[in-house]
Structure formats: structure tokens, C-alpha cells
Amino acid sequence: MDYPGNLFVVAAPSGAGKSSLVKALLELDSHVQPSVSHTTRPPRGQEKHGREYFFVSEPEFDQMVLADAFVEWAHVHGRRYGTSKKAIEDRIAHGADVILEIDWQGALQIKRIFTNAVMIFILPPSWDELRSRLERRGEDAPEVIETRLRNAAAEMSQCKEFDFVIINELFERALFDLKAIVHSQRLKYVSQKRLRADTFKALGI
Numbered sequence: 001m002d003y004p005g006n007l008f009v010v011a012a013p014s015g016a017g018k019s020s021l022v023k024a025l026l027e028l029d030s031h032v033q034p035s036v037s038h039t040t041r042p043p044r045g046q047e048k049h050g051r052e053y054f055f056v057s058e059p060e061f062d063q064m065v066l067a068d069a070f071v072e073w074a075h076v077h078g079r080r081y082g083t084s085k086k087a088i089e090d091r092i093a094h095g096a097d098v099i100l101e102i103d104w105q106g107a108l109q110i111k112r113i114f115t116n117a118v119m120i121f122i123l124p125p126s127w128d129e130l131r132s133r134l135e136r137r138g139e140d141a142p143e144v145i146e147t148r149l150r151n152a153a154a155e156m157s158q159c160k161e162f163d164f165v166i167i168n169e170l171f172e173r174a175l176f177d178l179k180a181i182v183h184s185q186r187l188k189y190v191s192q193k194r195l196r197a198d199t200f201k202a203l204g205i
């Protein structure tokens with residue numbers, strides 16, 4: 001059987017460090033590909049259309065919803081965000097490992113469609129640290145930060161629905177955990193279905 005590829009879904013409250021962790025994982029592991037979402041929120045300082053997000057207008061987003069172009073989409077912090085079918089279906093069909101960085105509502109929609117999706121939730125170590133990360137990032141206006149903090153408790157309470165919870169206190173430790181999850185899912189297929197079968201054959205067992 002060909003390696004089917006895994007779908008990893010990472011959710012977290014704003015400021016927990018999910019983008020930094022996913023970015024670091026992508027730099028270390030060329031077999032994992034990101035899914036680039038569409039959003040109606042405006043770009044932050046260094047963000048580029050087509051790299052962090054496809055930044056679209058409300059009517060453009062409406063059009064995509066009407067055209068059934070999304071696998072999932074949700075309202076988050078007063079904006080809309082969605083994973084297009086185009087962003088993931090080709091890659092999954094080609095056996096790539098794909099990682100989605102989406103909110104919990106989208107994550108649960110994905111789990112219903114792709115039942116094998118591996119669900120990962122990132123938590124900050126404390127409220128104080130969450131606030132200071134959002135402030136230190138320095139990308140959002142104070143009222144945007146307050147909205148994100150207000151929404152964080154409800155978001156974090158969803159972590160129980162996920163397969164894995166990583167506490168991002170020390171960055172390198174959290175990255176190690178994320179790599180371990182990705183690696184273990186890959187081993188399931190590679191060792192059981194392919195390498196192990198070859199070894200069994202060679203050993204005659």
C-alpha cells in the first residue's frame with residue numbers, strides 16, 4: 001500500500017505560539033506541507049498574500065462559500081477563515097503530510113470529514129504569558145488583543161476534544177513534542193505497512 005499521507009490539525013488560542021511552532025516544524029521537515037487558508041482579515045506587517053494566507057474581501061469569501069470551494073470555514077475573532085479544497089485535496093491524494101493551522105471549530109469539521117486526522121492543541125503555560133506574547137508580538141492593536149484574550153478561554157476549553165495537547169512553555173520542548181507526534185504517525189505507516197513487511201519477508205516470518 002502506498003503511504004497515504006497524514007493530516008495534522010493544529011489549533012490554539014491566539015498567541016499560544018502555533019504559527020511559530022508550525023513554521024519551525026516546516027523548516028525541519030520537508031515532507032510536511034502547509035495548507036494556506038483564506039481569510040477576510042487584513043494582512044499583518046510581514047505577511048504575504050499566498051504565503052501566510054490568501055487575503056480576500058468579504059464578497060470574494062462569499063463567492064467561494066457559494067461555489068462550495070471550502071472543506072471547512074468559520075467565524076473567528078470577527079473575521080472569516082477557511083481551508084479551500086484546493087489547498088489540501090491534491091496534496092493528500094499525492095500522499096503528502098499536510099498540516100492545517102486552524103481554529104477549533106474548523107478542526108472539528110475536519111475531523112468529521114477526515115476521520116484519521118491527527119488533532120493537536122497548543123496551550124500557553126499561563127494567562128500572563130499568553131497576554132505578554134500577544135503584546136510582545138506587537139502585530140495587533142490593543143482592542144484586537146483584548147478580543148483574542150476574551151475568546152481564549154472558550155477556545156482552550158475545547159482542548160479535550162483533541163488527540164494531543166502540547167504546552168508551549170519552552171519553545172524547543174514544545175517543538176520536540178510536535179516533531180514526535182508527526183514522526184510517530186509516519187512510523188505507523190512506514191514501518192508497519194512497508195519496511196516491516198519487507199523485513200518480515202527477508203526474515204521469512
Ligand SMILES: Nc1nc2c(ncn2[C@@H]2O[C@H](COP(=O)(O)OP(=O)(O)O)[C@@H](O)[C@H]2O)c(=O)[nH]1
Binds near residue numbers: 014072074
Ligand atoms: N476554521 C479556520 N480557522 C482558521 C483558518 N486559518 C486560520 N484560522 C484560525 O483563525 C484564528 C486567527 O488566526 P490569525 O488571525 O492568523 O491570528 P493568530 O491566531 O493570532 O495568529 C486562529 O485560531 C487560526 O488558527 C482556517 O482556514 N479555518
Ligand SMILES: Nc1ncnc2c1ncn2[C@@H]1O[C@H](COP(=O)(O)OP(=O)(O)O)[C@@H](O)[C@H]1O
Binds near residue numbers: 020021134169170
Ligand atoms: N515558547 C515560547 N516562549 C516565548 N515566546 C514564544 C514561545 N512560542 C512563541 N512565542 C512568541 O509568542 C508570540 C506569539 O506566537 P505566534 O506563533 O504568533 O502565536 P499564534 O500563531 O498561536 O497566534 C510570538 O511573538 C512568538 O515569537
